[in-house]
Amino acid sequence: GSLVVNYPFDDDEQGIAIYSKSPDDAVFQMLALAYSKENAKMYQGSPCKDMYPTEYFPHGITNGAQWYNVPG
Structure with missing residues (x-):
């Protein structure tokens, strides 16, 4: 899988992959x-x-919902 730090939120009102x-x-x-930065x-x-050969995460971090939406 992807080596990335995922930070909140993982969901959004529209239910799509958006910040x-x-x-x-x-x-x-x-x-x-x-x-x-420690890795x-x-x-x-x-x-x-x-x-996921085209996935790139600047500085190894991403907003959860922007990456993929997880309702709940």
């Missing part, structure tokens, strides 16, 4: 980035070539 900002979005981004391969944002 879903939480009230603490800046804090979650900071924590995700701090974690990702050089993750921080590069490189795709999982065997499964």
Whole structure:
């Protein structure tokens, strides 16, 4: 699978893959980035070539709902 830090939210009102900002979005981004920076391969944002060759995550982080929506 993909080597990435996924931060909230994982769902949005429209039920599609779109950025879903939480009230603490800046804090979650900071924590995700701090974690990702400790793993050089993750921080590069490189795709999982065997499964998702076109997926790229800048600095190894992504908003959950923007990546894929998980209702609930």
